[in-house]
Amino acid sequence: MSEAARVVVGVSGGVDSSVAALLLRDAGVDVTGLFMQNWADDGSGECRAEEDRRDAVAVCGALGIPIRFRDFSREYWDGVFRHFLDEYAAGRTPNPDVLCNREIKFKHFLDAARELGADAIATGHYARVDHDGRVFRLLRAIDRGKDQSYFLHQLGQAQLSATRFPLGELRKDAVRALAAEHGLRTAEKKDSTGICFIGERDFREFLSRYLPAKTGEMRTPDGARIGEHPGVFYFTLGQREGLNIGGVRGRPQAPWFVVGKDVERNLLYVDQGHDSPWLQSRSLRSAAAHWVAGAPPAARFSCTAQTRYRQPDEACEVEVLGDGGLSVRFARPQRAVTPGQSVVLYDGDNCLGGAVIASTDAPVPETNPA
Template identity: 75%
Template sequence: MSKAKIIVGLSGGVDSSVAALRLLADGESIAGLFMQNWADDGSGECRAEDDRRDAVAVAGRLGIPIHFRDFSGEYWDGVFRHFLDEYAAGRTPNPDVLCNREVKFKHFLDAARELGAEQIATGHYARIDQHESRWRLLRAIDAGKDQSYFLHQLGQAQLAATRFPLGELHKPDVRRMAADAQLPTAAKKDSTGICFIGERDFRTFLSQYLPMKAGEIRTPDGALLGEHQGVFFHTLGQRGGLQLGGMRGREAAPWYVVGKDVARNILHVEQGHDSPWLQSNRLRSEAMHWISGQPRHEAFDCLAQTRYRQPAEACTVIPRNDGGVIVHFARPQRAVTPGQSLVLYDGDECLGGAVIAATDAPLEPSFPE
């Protein structure tokens, strides 16, 4: 049997199933590969075996071979250790970005090449094209499902070896195609949240790895309101989980996390979704990853996202000598969070991105230029 030219990452979900279906319809020679990225921790929340069965069923329905690889060790070293280190430092990391860079478009791509394939394909909602001899990552046609934000760490070599068959489709069409082809994943619920946590309470999960450290909850003007069990359980802009309802002398309005003083273990909160304590006009990033492979050295205007599914915001980007950037937003931004990803766009083209290092929000340390 001739070797498949494209290896499709079959996750056991409807999106990767239809990605394989579309490639077959185009006459491509394909095989599937199921990746296990998280070892069963005995919680009962790991759905890897269920997903594996669904991936096998899809491969059987499509009549394609399927391979299996266990990348849980690589995931632990390349993604999860960083996830814990960032939370311990009081930041809020994005494991999906690291998983794409360190596992799906690194170890998976290597495994596909070992199997003799020329390219990989996934069920991500994004597009790739080639313009003036360089590869570009573009937003998906379905703006509500676009995943280019999570893919901004890919480079020229990875884009050249990747296919995104769903980039031109809307999600309802994907569901319809799966149903028409009688794929066993046609009605399967989409996975949400952080894959290795599942339906578990986030605080309960994280406390297995990071020791609780009780501290004070205070308003920005210093009023003591209560006690928290660890600043790393909370993120900027968060509502809920603070247990501050019905406080004497305070209006009956929700409380939001507006700052984290990690050194003194103090969590700052304030009432009001759009509290001025949550607003920032500038951010500084860590070293940028430029998808083109060509760093920018002069200031330029573009659009930016600082969280997934956030509307793109106009900004001016000023490159720094250390490889990072300073971003000046055209209007104040709410809850820009260190540890999350800054992703830059020129229209539909994703230019690249970086981890947010600091902002000029009122409770942040002095903003470094």
């Protein structure tokens, strides 16, 4: 791709996409900004889309580049949010950012960019793309604390061949310094956190609008009743917050953590101790895996893995099963490996791909009493 190529950059109204556009412009690229609206205002007053839109317009104006707009809220609802609700209803904990990247930012956004005559797209993600002479590779960013390859592992050759990540070689402090140096209004803007369509609002209140839940029993792994929960949908493995368990007679003064859920019986299982044995697993099974290169490196291989964002590398052995799923065995026990989340595989900085976690070998409450 030549330096004169036409590139559409996804401008979100944040500092990262602002600097991505700046860097492309200064490299002599023909740049157009595109602002995506992925969530329709639900009347809660929590949606920042209009504020972000104004900031995106201001940044593109300051950079002297055109800006276009697309509403992908229907596609987001059908391709991301319905899956999000279905997974929570089944007792799993989905990761909508992974699906959003696959279904919206590197599918519908890429299609829209091509309709505008672009040769490539760019985003403010912290990741890198290179070509090793055979395939395009998705690499971790230089700033490991900000690396987002975990959320991008569902991308393939078609997407990577048409994608630029201008921030992949930069650290976050350098990105903010560049924004300030060029007078961009997003230089000090706070990064968005959490799930994009929930924003800063209370997660439990938001989810209750779509998945009405009922109270049920909280039990220890061996079945002793500890209290009540407001709905199993609201909790995930390893969670401590929101349990509201006071002093329990005969139990030590130690924090409680979620160690299991039974959606059918509306039971939430809790145990004391951050490293409770009920949260430990050595292996997992996954749904069918996606491979960045188009195929796995081998039927069996060694690599490292992450089962959650910003987790340190964990050594593991991987077997590709007949149905395309994975059997992953770790070199040491892992805490709170959660069905519905993603296991993402790496060879050094090279992201090989990943899959949705289906099950683990962690003990199951009440079927294997402590």
